[in-house]
Amino acid sequence: MGAEVAHREGEPLVPDTPTNAGERRAEIRRLAKKLRVIERLSAYGETVRVLEDQVTRKDERHFLLDLDVEKGMLAVRTYSNSAAAEEFYSALEGEAGTERDIVLVAVGSMAALRRAYPNYFLDTSVFLDIVRDV
Known part of the structure; x- marks a missing residue:
């Protein structure tokens, strides 16, 4: 994708990518399909919306995100106890297949989450538009 974006912007291509x-574009299509890029990035956008709307008690600082790409569903669990959060995270990780992304984060607030994990809050719409175009 880096080479495709560079090509579109009239910049030099990424080294060791097809010229x-x-x-x-065939390689991008193959990998995007294999990795389900469109589904995953769309679901990550939903993650941001859910987290921003998530109402938690002040002592609930551990967020366990369970993204099921196949079903297009996100489950968010909050914990006040880090040991309980880590135990449940380990259990989910053990049963999750390739179509589920499990993430455990601990922050004091949504603002802190935004600072600690800025990539979750980036707008991926331009990137997705290019993938869809390819």
């Missing part, structure tokens, strides 16, 4: 546009 032929057809070959490059």
